[in-house]
Amino acid sequence: MNQAIFTRLAETGRPRIAFTLDSRPVEALAGDTLLTAILTQAASVRESEFGDGPRAGLCLMGACQECWVMLDGHGPVRACTTPLEAGMAVRLRRRHAD
Amino acid sequence: MPTDALCTANPHAAADLPPVIVGAGPAGVRAAEALLAAGLAPILIDEGAAAGGRIYQRQPPGFTRDAATLHGTEAGKATALHTAFDAIAARIDWRPGTLVWAVRPGELHLHRDGRAETLPFRDLILATGAMDRLIPLPGWTLPGVFSLGGAQIALKTQAVAIGRQVAFVGTGPLLWLLAHQYRKAGGGIAAVIDTTPSATKRRQILGLLTQPGMLARGLSYMLGLRRAGVRIVEGAMPEAILGEGRVQGLRWRDARGRVQESVCDAVAMGWHLRPEAQLAELAGVPFRFNPRQRNWEPDKDPTGRTAVPGVYLAGDGAGIEGADAAEIAGARAALSLLQDRGRAVDAGLLAALDRRAGAMLAFRHALDAAFPFPHALAAGIADDVMVCRCEAITAGELRAAVDPGGAMEINRAKAFSRLGMGRCQGRVCAPAAAEIIAARLGAPVEAVGRLRAQAPVKPLPAAARSTP
Ligand SMILES: Cc1cc2nc3c(=O)[nH]c(=O)nc-3n(C[C@H](O)[C@H](O)[C@H](O)COP(=O)(O)OP(=O)(O)OC[C@H]3O[C@@H](n4cnc5c(N)ncnc54)[C@H](O)[C@@H]3O)c2cc1C
Ligand code: FES
Numbered sequence: 001m002n003q004a005i006f007t008r009l010a011e012t013g014r015p016r017i018a019f020t021l022d023s024r025p026v027e028a029l030a031g032d033t034l035l036t037a038i039l040t041q042a043a044s045v046r047e048s049e050f051g052d053g054p055r056a057g058l059c060l061m062g063a064c065q066e067c068w069v070m071l072d073g074h075g076p077v078r079a080c081t082t083p084l085e086a087g088m089a090v091r092l093r094r095r096h097a098d
Numbered sequence: 099m100p101t102d103a104l105c106t107a108n109p110h111a112a113a114d115l116p117p118v119i120v121g122a123g124p125a126g127v128r129a130a131e132a133l134l135a136a137g138l139a140p141i142l143i144d145e146g147a148a149a150g151g152r153i154y155q156r157q158p159p160g161f162t163r164d165a166a167t168l169h170g171t172e173a174g175k176a177t178a179l180h181t182a183f184d185a186i187a188a189r190i191d192w193r194p195g196t197l198v199w200a201v202r203p204g205e206l207h208l209h210r211d212g213r214a215e216t217l218p219f220r221d222l223i224l225a226t227g228a229m230d231r232l233i234p235l236p237g238w239t240l241p242g243v244f245s246l247g248g249a250q251i252a253l254k255t256q257a258v259a260i261g262r263q264v265a266f267v268g269t270g271p272l273l274w275l276l277a278h279q280y281r282k283a284g285g286g287i288a289a290v291i292d293t294t295p296s297a298t299k300r301r302q303i304l305g306l307l308t309q310p311g312m313l314a315r316g317l318s319y320m321l322g323l324r325r326a327g328v329r330i331v332e333g334a335m336p337e338a339i340l341g342e343g344r345v346q347g348l349r350w351r352d353a354r355g356r357v358q359e360s361v362c363d364a365v366a367m368g369w370h371l372r373p374e375a376q377l378a379e380l381a382g383v384p385f386r387f388n389p390r391q392r393n394w395e396p397d398k399d400p401t402g403r404t405a406v407p408g409v410y411l412a413g414d415g416a417g418i419e420g421a422d423a424a425e426i427a428g429a430r431a432a433l434s435l436l437q438d439r440g441r442a443v444d445a446g447l448l449a450a451l452d453r454r455a456g457a458m459l460a461f462r463h464a465l466d467a468a469f470p471f472p473h474a475l476a477a478g479i480a481d482d483v484m485v486c487r488c489e490a491i492t493a494g495e496l497r498a499a500v501d502p503g504g505a506m507e508i509n510r511a512k513a514f515s516r517l518g519m520g521r522c523q524g525r526v527c528a529p530a531a532a533e534i535i536a537a538r539l540g541a542p543v544e545a546v547g548r549l550r551a552q553a554p555v556k557p558l559p560a561a562a563r564s565t566p
Binding site: 010013015030032039040043048052054057058059060080081082083 | 157159160203239241244245247251252259281311357363489556
């Protein structure tokens with residue numbers, strides 16, 4: 001089932017880059033932000049810490065701080081302003097909830 | 099130790115410090131260009147990886163769409179600004195990927211690649227731009243809801259649409275421009291819902307005619323959308339974003355009061371912009387309320403000067419005036435700085451800039467009146483709707499904080515409710531929160547004040563933080 005929020009309209013000939021989402025191997029395109037890489041295949045970037053459901057960012061310009069995700073070996077990063085790099089291991093869910 | 103020993107230990111005499119510009123959008127780039135032209139190479143800082151700012155933000159390397167595809171009628175201006183920047187980049191101290199997270203007297207605190215450093219300054223031009231102004235709605239935290247500006251960044255810099263069928267809701271030129279850009283790029287549009295009735299816009303026709311080219315462009319976007327069969331509704335109010343776990347629809351009430359629903363999988367929303375003025379506040383610049391835009395803005399005079407010597411403002415960060423005005427204001431602030439440093443400045447150039455800035459005012463005022471902020475929509479948000487997304491504070495909790503015996507002012511309401519204490523520092527919720535508090539108190543919105551900025555203006559990875 002396609003869960004994606006974002007849909008690509010152009011620029012689809014860029015090289016593919018491999019990374020993992022909650023340990024699942026996936027691919028996105030060189031030049032994607034982490035947020036684009038995630039939301040072209042997943043329905044959210046994180047769960048609200050207040051239990052009110054999933055969140056997927058809002059402003060895409062580094063202002064709202066809604067899009068922080070965990071990178072294994074690195075810590076929390078803001079997905080909308082972080083470029084995707086090969087081999088990144090992204091955690092959308094907290095470890096114990098896996 | 100005697101204090102002058104400390105002063106002389108400073109490796110730079112303050113007078114030698116290069117001017118610092120924060121923000122490499124239209125305002126910051128034109129300011130840098132003007133300073134360099136006068137022989138004063140500035141330090142230009144931007145959080146982003148490339149210059150251009152919001153409107154002319156560049157796509158990452160490897161993308162191939164041309165300027166016409168990306169910027170439409172503004173392609174010439176975008177290219178001109180990028181060319182101007184490329185021509186000076188090697189001759190100024192250009193610092194991309196650098197966040198200015200605090201300002202203290204004579205000192206900026208920077209953060210780059212996980213490291214914090216300080217930068218002494220004597221003269222500072224803040225050209226920090228703006229962000230979308232939002233109104234909380236039931237369901238607005240659902241995945242698939244983005245700001246208009248965010249939806250535009252998705253398209254321009256990532257070549258993605260925020261959904262397959264997008265509902266656009268809000269008011270202002272960006273609403274129509276963005277819907278037009280999505281249509282041209284092949285994105286699906288569920289509806290364009292403008293909270294301003296068309297009669298309100300028509301009433302401003304004389305003022306809008308002072309910039310006939312801009313008016314014609316705006317009208318052509320509207321006409322193109324209509325011709326393409328896009329559902330367009332004016333004078334309607336959104337009621338709720340619908341969906342389980344993600345956006346599935348938008349409920350709204352038309353001008354005659356009938357409740358309607360649009361099926362969509364994403365919503366782009368926004369009601370104009372608000373200045374990103376946290377650094378100006380930390381620099382000590384006083385604020386004023388702009389009643390036409392219903393925004394607080396750091397106070398500058400038409401020359402870009404502020405009440406704080408050595409601190410200048412330009413562009414949308416000092417009041418929303420648009421990209422063309424930002425370019426003029428950037429150059430103007432740079433000339434003021436040069437004058438204040440005792441340098442000779444071309445009087446003809448000064449006069450020309452002032453004339454061009456003045457000529458834009460009538461259009462800007464008409465635009466503000468043509469697309470008013472629907473403050474009653476914000477003030478009337480139902481008690482159970484989340485207003486502060488960072489701390490999950492509802493409108494009801496906020497109202498409870500201002501009930502009799504409670505807070506009279508937004509920063510006290512913040513202390514009582516935690517509203518605006520989260521990661522975004524109230525950037526997202528402050529305009530609506532002020533309307534809710536003002537309505538509850540029966541006071542004008544300017545009387546409840548504004549949320550104050552704090553350093554760090556954006557969250558930093560803990561390791562990089564040093565005490566300012
Ligand atoms: C998302 C968005 C999209 C927009 N799209 C359009 C459009 O299509 N057409 C239009 O006419 N207008 C648009 N606008 C309005 C826009 O604000 C102006 O047209 C124009 O970009 C203003 O220029 P500026 O130089 O004042 O600020 P900006 O172009 O916003 O540039 C400000 C720069 O300052 C940097 N900055 C801010 N704070 C810091 C900090 N603390 N540290 C380091 N760097 C910092 C930012 O990264 C940014 O690059 C848009 C606004 C937004 C927010
Ligand atoms: S989406 Fe707003 S900060 Fe990333």
